[in-house]
Amino acid sequence: MENNLKIVFATGNAHKVHEVNEIAKGSGIEFILPDEGFDPIEDGETFIQNSYIKAKDAAILSNNLSLADDSGLCVEALDGAPGIYSARYDSTPQKRIDKLLTNLAPFGNRKAKFVCAMTLVDNKGEIIHQVVGECKGAIAEKQSGTNGFGYDPVFIPEGYDITIAQMPENLKNKISHRGKALRMMIEFIKNNIM
Secondary structure, three states: OOOOEEEEEOOOOHHHHHHHHHHHOOOOEEEEOOOOOOOOOOOOOOHHHHHHHHHHHHHHHHOOOEEEEEEEEEEHHHOOOEHHHHHHOOOOHHHHHHHHHHHHOOOOOOEEEEEEEEEEEOOOOOEEEEEEEEEEEEEOOOOOOOOOOOOHHHEEEOOOOOOHHHOOHHHHHHHOHHHHHHHHHHHHHHHHOO
């Protein structure tokens, strides 16, 4: 493990770092948490802008290559909401799910997609590469499953009849928006940086 290229993954969420390291297994890349004091102000208007804000903050703080993702759920009938406000849609994960299901109740169209934008920056915060991954699907009538986090218990990916929260981790990582974006990014890093 010692010879791995270490890249700061700009998040305070250790679960997310574990998830990206699972996806990156065998790539020669290891993602680590940013230094103490990482607390960027996410005031971008798009996922890609917010991912850059976080990556830049972590890179300058840790003086290291840094990768950030910004992701969220975009629901067609709600004009793309909660979108970039997915994590701030309400005060707790359960309240966010309840609010989503309530707001969606009057609509027949339950189409939705998870979007994940990633930005890789150098230790000075200059952009090296950006990618966007998507996972299309629909919002379930009610929540089910206990794996995953966020809106996973109410999101049914296209081609499946179970929610992401009912899937084993390896399947989720294969089809998820974050998995898709991260694999594109890892490919870029292997071909251009390592």
